[in-house]
Amino acid sequence: MTVGDLHLPSHTFQIAKSVMRSFVDFIFPPTCLCCNVLMEDGRRKVCESCWSSIESLEQTHPLYLDTKEKLLATGFVNNLVSCYAFTKEGAFQKIAHALKYNGFESLGRELGGRLGARAREWNILFDAVVPVPLHAAKHRERSYNQSERIAEGISRTVGVDVLRRALVRTRHTQSQTTLTHQQRKENMENAFTVGPKYISQINGKSVLLVDDVITTGATISECARALLVAGAANVIAGSAALAQKDSGL
């Protein structure tokens, strides 16, 4: 027998659901992923005080200016939007870790919502959102691409479509963590392309290209190059956070 068979009035069903949620919250009280404080709303994963502890990026922040200059110098990217400065051991690192390794996909959409709001605030306009693709091997481990979840959050906030599989990797690339900037550039060269069925959706469009964190920009600029080759009018780089090269990312 299902709940539907009981012919319960829908408000009875709603009450039953909320009693069940309170019961689960009583047994496993929802806590903030970063600081363990008890949360009133179990659907939220990080408390407001942890969100506001992350250093916000303004357009005058040295890390923002430095990263933007590097990206624009490649000739493939024409603007940059980002929300936070990555610091080791900070709340952003915990959020990024929970998103990448612990299956908290909703955090990606929440970051995307914040990034979309930032783009709007800075008056940055685009026609489509494209996530940086994940390694095929990582996709098998993780089953989802965190940049795609961020792209979905942006899409929901600004009302622009996500072209989920527009970019694909053409070959395997090694992990970038221990590479110098020059080695990262060579490692990423021609590593991406736009799938044939997406060319018409990219052609002539202004594209927001999204990654979770931008460090040297080697990945994002190679992805931008592939989008321009496919006919994009211009590419704006977007990331939840920016990190210094020596941050260990």
Ligand SMILES: [Zn+2]
């Ligand atoms: Zn917290």
